[in-house]
Amino acid sequence: MSRADRTVILGGTFTPIHNGHRALLHEAFQTASHDGPGDGHVVVGLTSTALAKRTRSDPSHADLLGPFEKRRAALDAELDETAAAYTATYEIVELTDTSGPAATRADVDALVASPEAKAQYRAHELNRERRESGLRPLEIHTPPFVVAEDGERISSTRIRNGEIDEHGRLLD
Template sequence: MHSLGLVGGTFDRFHSGHRALIERGLAECVRLELWLTSDHIANSKDSRIEPWADRSSKILTSLGDSADRVSLHVLEDEDGPAPWHETANAILCTPETLPGCERINQARAANSLGALEVIVVKHVIAHDGTPISSSRVRAGEIDLDGEPYLPADTGLVSMIMTHEVEANLKDPFGQLFEGPEDDPSVAMRAVLEEIFGSPGPVIAVGDVTVKTLQDLGSPADIALIDGKTKREEWEHASTIDHSLYNDTRTCENPAGQLSAGLYLACAAAMQAWREDGRSCLINVDGEEDLAPLLLHPLAPLGAVVLYGQPGRGVVLRWTGADSKSRCRDLLTAMVRD
């Protein structure tokens, strides 16, 4: 049993891999010092990384009765205190950070200090056989336990709405920005102010929402239209400018359903945006109303999904673990065809 072990990292979106690392440290060390990357360094890598205070709070909550064996510190550089720490005698890492620990021990030797025993902790593996990581969680690929946000049969079958699912969708799924129905730009201007600087993508569902964003000079990154509003043909649908998008896709999706074709179109659009920021207009033959149930699970954390609420304004929903989990539950509850 080592008297003091060192652990360093960002520890964003505290997940099962983080938990396994700390549990191994507590099993082999009397005490642990956890050095969490500072906000300044973390935000320079990804603006979606949680604040240091939030990251540290989640760790402390997870420790339970072991909290008195762990201290938390701010990591301001790559190695922290490890090269000159006089009381530490172990350091924990994952396989890809092993070279950093070896470099630290070389620095310790130059400082006339003994080598730290390096404890390598294997990754926790996600459902798809690849490691759980904070970057994958932020990308929206997996949840904190490495599970997918989309049911396994998504894209293979049509999913049909039930009365239970419909009841859960009656209230606005997000923040409502109110405005007059005859001038949707009023609500949309407030939305654009709210989402300014977001990491994206901005996803718009519905012809009026898509057209309003275009009129304000801020076309969505991913837009879904069906030529209707309030389930009736919209006379201004033809004024939507398809040329504003890098790609155009078409699919069929009957009312009250989520077809395999709609999923494939949304997934392809999201992948193209991830790879090189390509925008996409998806023209749906049928209805696109339920598309957010697919879009949130597909999107990275920090994405924005917008849709109109007839007679009330525009609904904004940020993509986060909560929205992804809710959509997963609703998709699971739908009937398969």
């Protein structure tokens, strides 16, 4: 990969994958697949089970995510489908801490973050860490929430609770 390539990073648990996740992934590929030289690259951090247990308000919720390798396989299949529409390549890395490679990789240009307040706070904290380490801050790209048929945002929790499907359709 040449330095002309734009590298974009994002992370999460991605379980179950839903249209909100797809919006984040498309934003990452669109940002990486810019005009000009280079094809771009997307780095997707997938939260390890141990990190999920440490970062959840109720650590038992991490058990609902399923095994890391199963989540990785589902994400890889989704990324193969998404990447087909873009020039950018991708890789999946395991996130074992909340900062991940976004805080330390000098080759990263942009971060895609959910519009959730917690995600936005983390994005700005990552840039603070980068500046303190002598790295340039990342562009922060934030697609809007994707809403379900009822006008509420699509979330993995709502899907697991049986309220909606991955596309935001209401379930009985």
